[in-house]
Amino acid sequence: MLPPVILCQFRKDGIDEATETTLGIYGCDLIQESGILLRLPQAVVATGQVLFHRFYCKKSFARFNVKKVAASSVWLASKLEENPRKASQATNRNGDTDNATCKSTRKPKLLH
Numbered sequence: 001m002l003p004p005v006i007l008c009q010f011r012k013d014g015i016d017e018a019t020e021t022t023l024g025i026y027g028c029d030l031i032q033e034s035g036i037l038l039r040l041p042q043a044v045v046a047t048g049q050v051l052f053h054r055f056y057c058k059k060s061f062a063r064f065n066v067k068k069v070a071a072s073s074v075w076l077a078s079k080l081e082e083n084p085r086k087a088s089q090a091t092n093r094n095g096d097t098d099n100a101t102c103k104s105t106r107k108p109k110l111l112h
Helices: 004-012 017-037 042-058 066-080 087-101
Strands: none
Touching (some): 017 042, 017 066, 066 087
C-alpha cells in the first residue's frame, strides 16, 4: 500500500478509494485493448500497465487524464521493449478502444 502522506494527497483532490481503483482498472483495460489493436507482445502491454500505475503512484487522477496517460504508457512501453510504434498510432488506437472495441465493463465517469 501507499504511505499515508501520498494517500492524503489523493484525498485532498477529492478522489475516494473506489474511484481511484475504478480509474486504474479502466486505464489498464485501455492499455490492454490498445496492445491488441497494435499487435504488441504481452510483455509490452504489461510494461505499459506498470508504467501507468507507477505514474499514478506520484500523480493524481484529478490532475492527469487517464486516456492520455494510458496512450503515453503504451507508446513508452513499446519503445522500452523494442517494439516501437509511432506516437500517432498509440494515441489513435487508444481512441479506437474508447469508442468502439473496449470490452471493459467498467467505464467510469472520467474526471477530465
